[in-house]
Amino acid sequence: MTVTGSERLAGRTLTDNLRWVQQGTSLCNVAVAGLPDAGFAEPSALPGWSRAHLVAHLAANAAALRNLARWAATGTETPMYSSPDERAMGIEEGATRPPAALRTWSAQEAAALDRDLRRLSPGHWQRTIRTAQGREVPATEIPWLRAREVMVHAVDLATGQIFADLPPDFLVALEADIRTKRGDDVPDVAGTLADRVAWLAGRGTDGVTSVDGGPAPVLPPWL
Numbered sequence: 001m002t003v004t005g006s007e008r009l010a011g012r013t014l015t016d017n018l019r020w021v022q023q024g025t026s027l028c029n030v031a032v033a034g035l036p037d038a039g040f041a042e043p044s045a046l047p048g049w050s051r052a053h054l055v056a057h058l059a060a061n062a063a064a065l066r067n068l069a070r071w072a073a074t075g076t077e078t079p080m081y082s083s084p085d086e087r088a089m090g091i092e093e094g095a096t097r098p099p100a101a102l103r104t105w106s107a108q109e110a111a112a113l114d115r116d117l118r119r120l121s122p123g124h125w126q127r128t129i130r131t132a133q134g135r136e137v138p139a140t141e142i143p144w145l146r147a148r149e150v151m152v153h154a155v156d157l158a159t160g161q162i163f164a165d166l167p168p169d170f171l172v173a174l175e176a177d178i179r180t181k182r183g184d185d186v187p188d189v190a191g192t193l194a195d196r197v198a199w200l201a202g203r204g205t206d207g208v209t210s211v212d213g214g215p216a217p218v219l220p221p222w223l
Contacts, residue, residue, distance in 0.1 A: 011172075016173070017140065018117065021117070021150065024166075024170075025114070025150050027161060028106070028110070028154045031159040033103060035159065045155065045158045052097075053092075055094075055102045056094030057094075062146065065145060068080060068129045068139070069113065069119075069139075072124045072139035073116075073120060075127060077130075081132055087132070152223050163194040164195075175193065178197070179200065187216075190209050190210070195208050196208055200222070201223060202219040
C-alpha cells in the first residue's frame with residue numbers, strides 16, 4: 001500500500017494501524033477462547049473490573065468503532081456512543097452474559113469491525129470523524145483506536161500476556177501516544193521499552209525508575 005502524507009499520523013501509517021489491529025485481535029481471541037468459564041468472574045488487571053467486564057468492553061468497543069467506520073463510509077455523523085452512560089451501562093449489562101455468550105459476542109463484533117474497515121475506500125479513510133473524547137481525527141485513526149484497545153487489554157485479561165509480548169513497533173507508537181495524552185507533567189523514566197509503556201499506561205512501576213534512579217511515580221490507569 002502506498003502511504004500518502006495524510007495517511008501518516010504521529011509516525012504511524014494506516015498500514016501499521018491495520019496490522020496492529022489484526023495482531024491484537026488475535027491475542028485477545030486466543031486469551032478469551034482459552035479462559036475457563038469460571039475465569040470470567042475472576043479479576044482482570046484493571047481495578048474494579050472482572051474479566052467478564054473487560055471482554056464485554058472489548059465487544060462493545062468494536063461495535064462503537066463500527067459506528068465510526070459507518071461515518072467514514074457514508075459521511076453521515078454516527079457517534080461511537082449516544083452518551084457516556086450508554087457506554088457504562090453496556091459494559092455492566094454485557095458482563096452479566098454467560099461466558100459462552102461473551103466469547104461469541106467478542107469474536108463476532110471483532111470480525112464485523114474487520115469487515116467494515118476492509119470495505120473503506122481511500123477516500124473514506126480521509127474523512128474526519130470524532131472520537132468518544134470529542135477529538136476530530138481522520139478515519140485512518142479508527143484502527144489505531146482499536147489496536148490500542150486489543151493490545152493493552154490482551155495484557156489486562158491477566159492470562160499470561162505481558163507488555164513485552166506486544167510488537168516493539170506498536171510499543172514505540174503507543175509510548176508516543178500516551179505521552180502526548182498524559183501531557184508535560186509526566187516525567188521521563190528509565191527502563192525497557194515495554195516497562196516504560198506499561199508504566200505510562202498506569203499498569204504499575206515494575207522495571208522502571210526515575211532518571212536519577214529513584215522510584216517512579218504511580219500513574220492512574222490509562223485506557
